[in-house]
């Protein structure tokens with residue numbers, strides 16, 4: 001029988017017209033969201049169950065704005081391009097920027113399509129091929145400096161349990177790997193993804209697991225998520241969160257303070273707050289570095305240091321992140 005999270009994943013909305021209908025956006029607000037099909041290559045995607053978190057009739061809802069196509073995406077700007085980080089792959093699907101860790105894009109698929117995603121051009125890619133996976137494993141085996149592997153994507157946890165189990169089993173055999181980090185958005189979108197079977201797979205790992213969620217606004221947090229994070233914590237898994245600073249969504253110290261407090265309440269430590277990566281079609285989400293610093297100063301006055309995420313920025317072609325605050 002199909003697991004609940006898989007059913008939820010396949011029941012999604014994939015165009016603005018239906019999203020406008022289901023969220024009952026008023027006619028006077030429609031114009032900004034209308035488009036011709038041929039103009040949009042990064043399809044709208046949001047599971048119906050997650051749409052329930054959007055306030056009806058509110059065209060400015062902070063969850064809606066992250067996933068609904070906006071006509072502003074069609075405007076071209078200098079400095080906004082298709083690969084804002086200029087990511088280089090040593091083996092298809094693998095990036096090795098830092099000495100101790102490698103990043104593996106297991107899949108290009110996600111549960112949602114975040115309109116600001118800097119990897120939106122990799123979304124056509126399905127799972128990593130076995131041939132490339134074997135090359136990656138051999139690369140890791142020979143490189144003793146690598147002690148951490150990062151599963152990213154897309155969203156690695158959209159892959160089914162058999163695939164996750166297969167990848168984890170191979171890593172389990174490499175004794176110099178101490179940490180597996182999993183970057184995922186689906187945990188917040190469909191908390192049911194943290195199924196009993198997935199927890200069983202995690203329990204077999206010889207290394208420490210760190211899950212990094214991607215949550216931008218307090219409205220994304222649910223009781224269901226809280227329950228699943230509790231299970232992860234009980235198993236000794238570290239759970240961190242990264243957010244992207246987004247105009248008209250979370251570019252306000254009060255929202256970010258609430259986000260940090262609410263994350264901590266359910267057992268998640270705020271980790272990074274990223275400045276937007278300048279992928280084409282995302283300028284309307286951009287918050288300047290100066291404004292970000294002002295927000296951070298206000299946050300510091302109201303939160304204990306361990307609840308303040310690090311403000312970071314990725315540089316085009318850069319070796320590492322730049323810490324701004």
Ligand code: SF4
Pocket residue numbers: 109110111112113114117118119120153154155185214
């Ligand atoms: S979940 Fe992550 S990878 Fe997928 S569209 Fe959103 S930001 Fe991009």
